[in-house]
Amino acid sequence: MPDRTLGGTLDGADWTVLLHPGERLLWQGRAIGAGRPDLPVRFWTMLGTILSLGSLLFLLIAFLGRSQPDFVVGFGGIGVVALVIGLTCRILPRRLQIARLRRCRYALTDRRMLVHDGSALRAWDITPDLDLTIHPEEPGSVIVDPPWLDNRPPKPQREAGFIGIAGAGRIAAMIRDIQSRQTDRTETGS
Known part of the structure; x- marks a missing residue:
């Protein structure tokens, strides 16, 4: 281009x-490399870590209440959504920083x-x-x-x-x- x-x-x-x-x-x-993560990347990584670890609590509650389907759906659903958002917050900002630096x-x-x-x-x-x-x-x-x-x-x-x-x-x-x-x-x- x-x-x-x-x-x-x-x-x-x-x-x-x-x-x-x-x-x-x-x-x-x-x-030639990504360098250190800058402040916005570190913030999103920290937020992603908190969400990912917090999701484990919801997944644990869903697992412990597995005899009650409402528990599994309610707490398990919240746990899975929080886990997906948390992992996205941990991975995506760093990838975007690397793509920006390649240009x-x-x-x-x-x-x-x-x-x-x-x-x-x-x-x-x-x-x-x-x-x-x-x-x-x-x-x-x-x-x-x-x-x-x-x-x-x-x-x-x-x-x-x-x-x-x-x-x-x-x-x-x-x-x-x-x-x-x-x-x-x-x-x-x-």
């Missing part, structure tokens, strides 16, 4: 069409971090005050931390940045190097 924003296909993205004059492309890649393409320039998720482009200027969280395991992630507004933490959201990439520590070191060069330029310019 052609991707008009990047001027190529999703597998062979042409990042050069998005570069500003004088900007250099340092690295490009894609997610993602990443690029690092000497000025910006670029993420294309198959439909939209997000970019973060690499400045000395850009906060990053690094998950160095393989595949790892370089997460852009959202800024606090008025001394309040940011609202829970999906993690953003380079998620599920190979060599996350090396990419983070490149970003830190760009940040330190910008800090040196700012200090010598003032």
